[in-house]
Amino acid sequence: MARLQRERDEARAQNLRKPGSKARVLRWTASIVLLVLLALLAFTTVPAFYLRTQLLDTDRYVATVAPLAADPAIQSEIADKVTNQITGAVDIQGITKDALDDLGQAAPRVASVISGLAPVLSQQTTDLIHSAVADFVAAPEFQDLWTRVNREAHQAVVSAASGSNDGAVSISDTGEITLSTKDIIDGVKANLTQRGVGIASQIPSIDGQITVAQAPALPQILTAINTFDKLSPLLGWLTALCAVGAVAVAPAGARRRATGLAGLSIAAGMALLAIALVVGRFLYLDAIPPDSLSPAAAESLFDTVLEPLRTTLRLVFVVGLLIAIAVFLAGRSSAAIWIRQGFARAGDYLTGRIGAHEVKPWQRMLARHRRVIEAAVIGIAALVLILWQYPTAAVAIWTAVITAVVILAVELLCRPAIVTPHPTGPAPDQVSQAAPGGQNPAGGQDAPE
Template structure:
């Protein structure tokens, strides 16, 4: 008669659970042949595990931040890929149009030139009333409006987008050269940490556009050395010292994070390692949540520090939001991975709800994969059953390494990785089921 009171024989799973309970009861009673647990030993192990979980959160936070910083500071192709959409952003186009127009009109001073020309006309032609000179401000406003519309038209063109990409590529290459100390190229970065791109080629094309549209004043536009601010951070000038250490750390930190995660599970008491595995996911999720908060705070601080006369608040917001996209994508990828680890750790745990879920899943698998009466398990089924736990570990490890070491994991990469992992785990259970005796 089994524990439930029926005469049916115990299944392998029930027999294993009964033996485990008997061993624990024997340990509690101190019966011969059992090794009593050292008092306080589990507490020490949990203390070590908690400290490692805190370290894991710190390392995960630092890993994501370091790899993002490295990719945006030292990878020109990645940087250009990130900022390319800005060339077609209406807010940024408007800011560029305003800055270029103001720069051109400041150099031309159309109102002053027009007033002098009208005054000369009234002096040489007595019939022209002197009041005509008062039209100079109106003509100046019309000229400014004409120039602004021309600039707006140009910054919306494909030619501008190509110039935008080229200007950003050249500026970033010089920034990388400065940060790595490979050359002393004259990059446009001030002592206050202002990084900008040159608008000289763009203004040159605008001058040509104005000439082609019959704007006679365009011939008087001088060579204008104007820059457009991309970043403004006083701490940027200190980055050269940290670049080498940052580059090395971004390669080491992911491995260190994985080692600490494994150490958490190893240090935890033997009967609580599945719970520790789940806590690894919780720790990673907490780290990503804290990073998300830090990003929001840093964004607000940055926008408050950018002077309005250097960059309009709306344009600054668009720029920083675009540059933060890769960081937020990686953050979300790690967060999803953390949730998967936490849920999986819970599902393989000893809690009543987890046991019930596993029982329901086992029944569904049995219904889909129950062996025929009298059939012995196939060799592949026996192997899968024998190495079921190692196979689970390998599948999860591959998923973790895919998301951690994928250079720039997108949302699609995260979803596909999670789905493939789940399918692979289900396949292992389906294959192994006939050889496990129903447990």
């Protein structure tokens, strides 16, 4: 036994000293380096394209944040802020007290009764104003106002680098992005006037502000946005080149494995990006003072604006996993062969036509060209994901499911032609099926790469 082990060790050492072993190690090293770069580039490229297609596209951004107008947390935040701005600009308690004093002088008998009602009536007036504000932010008019203001906000952020901070949106030196409440207050004033609330005439023209975001490092963020916008096409090409290069430089016979590792690298990059978003969300919420924006409103803003990025990273993550799974199932490992053989046996069982009926000519033709057909199906699926303007994770999953169903249908329909001998000779895969070695789902031998 010791002698046999020694001979094995000597043979292994001799193989390592072969001229091709060093080149193989170098190829794998280069491939692994490119795979690491692929994961890092995927981690960077997806946010870069999100910035380019989402944050720097006014229509897309407005469409994303439009549902926030109906978000209870946002409506409650705006109602509270606007109410505080109105009550801060109008001395409601003073006006109420003066009115009660005038009433007491006109009717001395009730003066003692109404003298202490000023605080109560002041609070009721404040509640009435809050109710009017809440009704306004829940009305369709506020939906239109919210869309317009956010369109101006987007344009202000994009043009902030040039110092243009005019309009309903302003960006302070401390990185606060605020929305003007002037139009909201004017709408509330008109609403109160229609209700017959006399104090509405006392509300002055107020140009208050509501903080919707705060980033002390806003100048650096804007610089990063502009940089990513310019680099996004280059990052996309570099990501594709790294994926192709990692497979191309892999040793001969290992390119299939390198392809699967490329898919896993992309998925790993998306997993890191998901973790980074969780950390960034925590830091963002922790940096906003509660007195400037409530935690619930801040969460709604952050989650809504970044939802397209989350959707994209899920899509890319699913695509990366699908690549790795497809490569694994096409591999020569015992597990992959066992799975393929299981599919083949299941196909034989489902068709139930092995030797029982004459094989149709179209089945033989389908068996001869099934690989070309399956490759075309996969190519069409890839084009769908590439050409789909804004694909989601659901689009990727359904594309993969439909592709798998079509390929499975092709394999099942042509299965009788594969396992049934042709009258004038063996079927296209009959010889390979009888050959030694592992079999693929179609009954053929797993050929080396």
